[in-house]
Amino acid sequence: MTDATVAGGDKIRCDACPVMCYIKPGAAGACDRYANHNGELVRVDPHIVLERTVSHGGRLVPFQAGGDWDGKIVHEPNVFVTAIGAGTTYPDYKPAPFIVSSEVDGVDMVTVVTEGIFSYCGVKVKIDTDRYLGPETATVRAEGEAIGHVTTSEYGSQMLSLGGVHHLTGGSKKEGRVTCDALMDLSNCKPVELTIDGGATVVVQAGYPPIVNGVAEERMRVGCGSATIGMFAKQWHGKVDEVVVVDDHITGVLSEHQAGKLLDIPDTGIKMKGRRSTPGRYFQVADPGTGWGGTNISDPLSVLGPFNPKEARAGLTMLMVSTTGEHAAYYELDESLRPIEKQMPPDLKFSVERIQENCEPALCTVLFMGGAGGSLRAGVTDNPVRLTRSVKDALTRVTSGGAPVYVWPGGGITFMVDVTQMPAGAFGYVPTPALVAPIEFTLRLSDYAALGGHMDHVRPLASLRDNTETRPMPYIPGRRA
Amino acid sequence: MKRLPQIALLSDGKRLHLQDGPIDLVIGASGNEGEVRAAYEAAARRFNGLLDELCEELNELRKAADPACSALSGVVARRMHAAVAPFAAGHFITPMAAVAGSVAEEILGAMLDAARLDRAYVNNGGDIALHLTGAERFAVGLMDRPDHRGVMQTINIEAGDPARGIATSGRRGRSFSLGIADAVTVLAKTASQADAAATVIANAVDLPGHPGIVRLPANELQPDSDLGARLVTRAVGALGEREIDDALRAGVGRAQQLLAAGLIEGAALRLLGETAVVGSTGIRASALPAFRGSAPVGVARV
Numbered sequence: 001m002t003d004a005t006v007a008g009g010d011k012i013r014c015d016a017c018p019v020m021c022y023i024k025p026g027a028a029g030a031c032d033r034y035a036n037h038n039g040e041l042v043r044v045d046p047h048i049v050l051e052r053t054v055s056h057g058g059r060l061v062p063f064q065a066g067g068d069w070d071g072k073i074v075h076e077p078n079v080f081v082t083a084i085g086a087g088t089t090y091p092d093y094k095p096a097p098f099i100v101s102s103e104v105d106g107v108d109m110v111t112v113v114t115e116g117i118f119s120y121c122g123v124k125v126k127i128d129t130d131r132y133l134g135p136e137t138a139t140v141r142a143e144g145e146a147i148g149h150v151t152t153s154e155y156g157s158q159m160l161s162l163g164g165v166h167h168l169t170g171g172s173k174k175e176g177r178v179t180c181d182a183l184m185d186l187s188n189c190k191p192v193e194l195t196i197d198g199g200a201t202v203v204v205q206a207g208y209p210p211i212v213n214g215v216a217e218e219r220m221r222v223g224c225g226s227a228t229i230g231m232f233a234k235q236w237h238g239k240v241d242e243v244v245v246v247d248d249h250i251t252g253v254l255s256e257h258q259a260g261k262l263l264d265i266p267d268t269g270i271k272m273k274g275r276r277s278t279p280g281r282y283f284q285v286a287d288p289g290t291g292w293g294g295t296n297i298s299d300p301l302s303v304l305g306p307f308n309p310k311e312a313r314a315g316l317t318m319l320m321v322s323t324t325g326e327h328a329a330y331y332e333l334d335e336s337l338r339p340i341e342k343q344m345p346p347d348l349k350f351s352v353e354r355i356q357e358n359c360e361p362a363l364c365t366v367l368f369m370g371g372a373g374g375s376l377r378a379g380v381t382d383n384p385v386r387l388t389r390s391v392k393d394a395l396t397r398v399t400s401g402g403a404p405v406y407v408w409p410g411g412g413i414t415f416m417v418d419v420t421q422m423p424a425g426a427f428g429y430v431p432t433p434a435l436v437a438p439i440e441f442t443l444r445l446s447d448y449a450a451l452g453g454h455m456d457h458v459r460p461l462a463s464l465r466d467n468t469e470t471r472p473m474p475y476i477p478g479r480r481a
Numbered sequence: 482m483k484r485l486p487q488i489a490l491l492s493d494g495k496r497l498h499l500q501d502g503p504i505d506l507v508i509g510a511s512g513n514e515g516e517v518r519a520a521y522e523a524a525a526r527r528f529n530g531l532l533d534e535l536c537e538e539l540n541e542l543r544k545a546a547d548p549a550c551s552a553l554s555g556v557v558a559r560r561m562h563a564a565v566a567p568f569a570a571g572h573f574i575t576p577m578a579a580v581a582g583s584v585a586e587e588i589l590g591a592m593l594d595a596a597r598l599d600r601a602y603v604n605n606g607g608d609i610a611l612h613l614t615g616a617e618r619f620a621v622g623l624m625d626r627p628d629h630r631g632v633m634q635t636i637n638i639e640a641g642d643p644a645r646g647i648a649t650s651g652r653r654g655r656s657f658s659l660g661i662a663d664a665v666t667v668l669a670k671t672a673s674q675a676d677a678a679a680t681v682i683a684n685a686v687d688l689p690g691h692p693g694i695v696r697l698p699a700n701e702l703q704p705d706s707d708l709g710a711r712l713v714t715r716a717v718g719a720l721g722e723r724e725i726d727d728a729l730r731a732g733v734g735r736a737q738q739l740l741a742a743g744l745i746e747g748a749a750l751r752l753l754g755e756t757a758v759v760g761s762t763g764i765r766a767s768a769l770p771a772f773r774g775s776a777p778v779g780v781a782r783v
Binding site (some may be wrong): 012016017018019020021023025027029030031032381 | 501503504532533536539616694701702703705
């Protein structure tokens with residue numbers, strides 16, 4: 001470790017070596033190894049040896065301990081020493097030249113001049129939780145800056161749409177920088193704390209459970225409250241008189257529900273709050289929140305009115321459970337028809353556990369989405385639209401860091417990729433601000449010929465691991481459509 | 482804590498990696514096994530303390546070079562000055578423009594003093610000093626991206642060729658550039674000469690006053706930059722084919738002057754996907770279709 005002295009204007013003087021660089025906040029020193037991160041001298045570990053192995057998921061060997069991977073494709077048998085990664089974690093580094101020394105195609109030394117940059121990009125975040133994160137279209141913030149919004153929720157999940165050119169370049173400088181930081185961290189599978197206007201604070205990390213207001217989510221719900229009634233009605237029949245499945249969306253009531261009716265379950269005189277949709281299905285029994293079943297309640301009885309004495313009777317049994325089985329309570333009505341919590345009988349406990357068992361682990365998933373415009377295509381063929389057509393016709397396979405992508409129908413090459421499928425540290429960052437992301441085009445030689453490709457250049461492909469193998473085409477920088 | 486340079490073999494067990502501060506060398510040598518070992522040991526010995534030696538004169542090295550004389554005393558510092566001196570009369574240039582090539586040359590020299598090698602190279606972040614004998618040759622690839630297989634162009638250098646140095650400069654490099662070239666790769670008799678010339682030619686690839694080019698004072702980005710408040714290129718917006726041709730042509734003009742003056746053996750200039758080549762030394766066409774597009778008049782295409 002090394003010390004640094006703070007000089008004027010938040011510059012720091014690095015004493016890692018006798019060059020003694022003055023480094024501005026957000027910048028790296030002459031070596032690209034040490035940077036000024038908020039006034040602190042940090043190591044950015046640009047030096048990495050990347051061992052490419054023939055097999056998939058090949059071994060990666062850090063050259064210096066503590067370095068993060070630069071995230072290059074790992075399918076080929078060569079060793080690279082790169083200068084990549086120097087600034088990818090920190091703003092305002094000098095991108096490239098990414099000088100690479102390797103022996104590729106019988107070439108002794110290789111000079112690399114560029115990398116692919118996406119300014120039209122963002123991430124779609126799926127957060128497996130029924131807890132209320134915030135209203136649709138609410139602004140999502142990181143470090144107080146708007147970086148995206150809450151979008152339409154999906155089954156058992158809340159969805160965020162983050163980034164995009166508007167936040168990256170359309171707002172203040174800080175907004176762009178924070179957005180870029182958040183996108184890069186999310187894409188590199190690092191945790192990011194997000195706050196939602198009028199809603200929750202959630203820590204999102206691809207491949208991990210979300211942490212909502214400090215509480216880690218464990219499970220996705222098995223279904224909405226009504227669906228849960230349908231799924232478990234038979235198992236409850238004969239063991240309990242009434243079941244209420246508390247859910248922010250649709251709370252289910254066994255005795256009134258179609259499933260209960262089919263089992264001839266008698267009325268219980270239960271009185272639900274909220275708005276009845278159809279028999280046994282209630283909307284808005286409480287406000288959204290992070291309590292039972294995505295509501296704001298901690299006492300489930302608060303969604304009930306008084307029991308109707310015409311149908312209710314003392315000793316009537318009732319199970320109340322949330323859609324994940326995470327919350328459950330068992331009650332019996334006393335002489336005055338008030339529900340009194342009692343110890344839950346084993347067979348009902350079993351049914352609660354069954355609900356839990358049927359809930360999948362809650363995860364955050366992050367899809368990076370970016371648009372590759374004319375620039376990529378221009379590097380591949382004189383007639384760029386042919387590449388687009390080739391992609392659409394599924395002749396050319398698009399991958400990102402070697403991971404499969406979904407290419408949107410329609411114009412251009414707009415793709416989505418699951419960031420957990422990509423090599424660690426696959427994403428970088430330039431001060432534009434824009435994300436640096438890998439994208440590869442792979443196609444059969446015969447298809448490349450048909451595309452009008454330059455066959456002389458393609459010849460080295462024959463030396464790849466089998467002759468039907470394909471090659472990625474270089475990305476030509478600067479010619480953005 | 483005493484700073485120690487990093488000295489290690491790369492995982493292929495053949496190439497030597499030396500790193501100290503901003504100096505980062507990858508070294509390869511072939512010949513008798515004992516000779517290679519002796520050469521690597523000599524490289525490591527010379528490397529130890531080299532950065533301190535340079536830093537003793539760092540203030541002087543960061544000042545504009547005087548074309549006629551120099552107060553520098555270190556052997557590497559003097560080599561840096563000698564490399565930039567031919568350019569110093571007409572333009573601002575500091576010896577720092579040749580630091581990488583000069584260091585590479587110094588280490589290669591130490592290796593060759595200690596051992597007999599068939600072939601060797603010292604690659605200092607893309608600025609490369611070469612040694613070639615007999616029928617040995619080098620193939621040097623220019624590549625677009627590190628994560629993609631395949632090289633765009635190959636430069637072949639044989640023992641009979643005069644070039645023993647290769648350097649690349651451009652706005653995407655680790656050093657700042659006054660020009661807009663993505664990369665200018667230069668072959669010259671020595672690595673220090675190639676380094677200085679690549680800087681000069683890359684600076685010449687430019688469209689002065691173009692509104693799409695973002696330039697910032699170098700010392701706003703790096704407070705102690707030897708370029709002071711001179712404007713360095715930070716971003717290049719979309720350029721038309723005509724503009725790319727104009728910018729490349731300006732660089733090609735400068736490169737041809739240097740070629741005629743015997744300061745370089747050849748150069749490849751890249752800007753936004755277009756490549757122009759000056760001199761014919763060993764540059765083998767290996768083009769993608771995109772590079773066969775409209776050629777500026779009088780410039781060889783690869």
